[in-house]
Structure formats: C-alpha cells, structure tokens
Amino acid sequence: MRPSIFFNVHLVSDSTGETLNAVMRAAAAQFENVTPLEHNYYLVRSERQLERVMREIEAAPGVVWFTISDEDLRLKLEQFCRARHIPTLAVLDPSIHMLSRHLGVTASDRVAGQHALNAEYFERIEAINFALAHDDGQNLQGLLAADVILLGVSRTSKTPTCVYLANRGVKAGNIPLVPGMRMPSVLDEIDPKTGPMVIGLKIGVERLVQIRSQRLMALNENSITDYTDEEAVRAEVTEASRLFQRRKWAVIDVSRRSVEETAAAILNKLNQRHDQE
Structure with missing residues (x-):
C-alpha cells in the first residue's frame, strides 16, 4: 500500500x-x-x-x-x-x-x-433550536410539530443528522430505541399523511459493534457489556427492524453512510412526500 x-x-x-x-x-x-x-x-x-x-x-x-x-x-x-x-x-x-x-x-x-438575516436564516435558527430541544427523546409531545422524527438504536448518528437537517431548515427530533423500553405514545398520535415523517435508521450488526467499541475506547471503558456483545446487539438491531416493519415507517440504512449522505436521503424522502401532496 x-x-x-x-x-x-x-x-x-x-x-x-x-x-x-x-x-x-x-x-x-x-x-x-x-x-x-x-x-x-x-x-x-x-x-x-x-x-x-x-x-x-x-x-x-x-x-x-x-x-x-x-x-x-x-x-x-x-x-x-x-x-x-x-x-x-x-x-x-x-x-x-x-x-x-x-x-x-x-x-x-x-x-x-x-448569511443575510432573511426569513430563511431565522428558519434555520428555529430548526436548530428545535433539534436541540427534542434530542434523544426530550419534550416528546413537542415532536408533533417536527418535519421528521428519527428513530434508531444507540450510535446510529441520530443527533448529528438532526442538527445537519436543522441547518437546512428542517425541524428534526429523535427518539432512541432502548431494549426493554416501550415506544412513547406520541408516535401513536401522528397522522401518517399530515404529521411528521417517521424514519427508522437501521445499521449492520458488525458495523454497530465496531462503532460502539470505539466509543467505549474513547471513554477509556474496557468492560464488556450487552452494549457491545454481538448477540445482544444482533437482538437489539433485529427488534428495531421488526418495529420499523410493523409500523410501516420509512427506513434508511446508515451502516456505510456519512451524516451528510443520511441527511440527503432524508431530504429526498421529504421532497417526494411534498411532491405527492
């Protein structure tokens, strides 16, 4: 090489x-x-x-x-x-x-x-504030005002993707999928036609184990837990995929995508929905 x-x-x-x-x-x-x-x-x-x-x-x-x-x-x-x-x-x-x-x-x-202070600029600022206020399952009821809601297991780049979308003027919030925890009821209140678009972020098991292991190393944490155990991670990813399928939510595979590429795919889905309306 x-x-x-x-x-x-x-x-x-x-x-x-x-x-x-x-x-x-x-x-x-x-x-x-x-x-x-x-x-x-x-x-x-x-x-x-x-x-x-x-x-x-x-x-x-x-x-x-x-x-x-x-x-x-x-x-x-x-x-x-x-x-x-x-x-x-x-x-x-x-x-x-x-x-x-x-x-x-x-x-x-x-x-x-x-960077002129026009209406578009203030829309971006509002979207950034929205993303920060509705990150990681915060202020769940307020998510009904979102343009898009991202769901995914830990380390699927939900937060950076929401912030990137916010810089494009898109109001995005995210909800983490945690093993053993029920889905928040606010998701049952969403009108699939007029409400926020819900998108599931899926990822390959090996890739997720790698990302999580690197995260623990960065934190100087060496203990082995279900967080990086391959079988536990596989069960977690499988359950998330089944949830997305049951709810008929749109899905994006982030295994080999950058945040920018994931955001671009989401913007495409939002534009397609807008065109259909």
Whole structure:
C-alpha cells in the first residue's frame, strides 16, 4: 500500500469558511492515502489580518484556497503566492462567473452574502433550536410539530443528522430505541399523511459493534457489556427492524453512510412526500 501523503492546505475566508471546508474535504476525499493538514483563517477582512495569514503560508507552504470578496486583498494574496510558486484557487469564482454569464448580471462583492438575516436564516435558527430541544427523546409531545422524527438504536448518528437537517431548515427530533423500553405514545398520535415523517435508521450488526467499541475506547471503558456483545446487539438491531416493519415507517440504512449522505436521503424522502401532496 502506498504510504500516506500529507500536505498543507490553507483556507482563507472573509466569512465563516464553511464553503471552503466543505469543498476541500470533498476534493481531498477523491484521493486515497492523502491527508490534508488544515490551516484555517476566517473573517480575514483587513490587510493586517492578511499579512499574518501570508506569514503562516510562507512558513508552511502548500496550497491556498480562498473566498475573499475585496479585490485589493485578493490581488495581494494571489501575487504573494504566485511569487512563491504556491498554487491558489478562488473557490467560488467559477460558480459566480457561470451565474453571471447565465443571468446577464454582474455579481456584487458582498461579504458573507449567504448569511443575510432573511426569513430563511431565522428558519434555520428555529430548526436548530428545535433539534436541540427534542434530542434523544426530550419534550416528546413537542415532536408533533417536527418535519421528521428519527428513530434508531444507540450510535446510529441520530443527533448529528438532526442538527445537519436543522441547518437546512428542517425541524428534526429523535427518539432512541432502548431494549426493554416501550415506544412513547406520541408516535401513536401522528397522522401518517399530515404529521411528521417517521424514519427508522437501521445499521449492520458488525458495523454497530465496531462503532460502539470505539466509543467505549474513547471513554477509556474496557468492560464488556450487552452494549457491545454481538448477540445482544444482533437482538437489539433485529427488534428495531421488526418495529420499523410493523409500523410501516420509512427506513434508511446508515451502516456505510456519512451524516451528510443520511441527511440527503432524508431530504429526498421529504421532497417526494411534498411532491405527492
């Protein structure tokens, strides 16, 4: 097997850097045995801030990806890197130029335009608050106001998936499936046509044992319990699958899915339901 390749990647943004992080990680994932060493510089909006960034780039050369709206700062960064043969990429430029040509409109240089305090922004904040308030079976009656309710055994990424959905404006809550505990009665009150969509998250036994074992190791817990015992886990997973089947709930297998992929599958199901309505 080829040894891992490590390289410095400098992410320079005049905003929160979310776009840069997402694009860089998606690109790096296409290369096997490659590990980016991230250097993040956010809210870079002055020459003084940029000078500090350039000193750090010079100290650890690699590649530079940036989203900077100010033309003077962009030019200064590009000239600095060009003189030192450091590759640069203005990540948003191709998308902005394509839209500009298509729309026949010149783009503005507004910093962090995607974070404008519009109705969509406040919907996302409300959805995030909802996810936090209805995590892990909290405030069960309030789940009737959700867009989607996720059910699954422990370590099926229910919480991070709900938070990710909330960032897309979706009100999501989750209920853990615990062996020996009855399902909350609120699930019987849900109208399958107009109420929240209930989705079961299933996972393979071997994968779940692996995830739970790693979790215990991270907590320095070495005792063997039903939590990681393969037969006990198999019974737990089987019972969850039977429950999903009895209730005729939609099911998503998260065994080999990232949180983003699981959320995308949920959004697809919500969109399909919306289209049918």
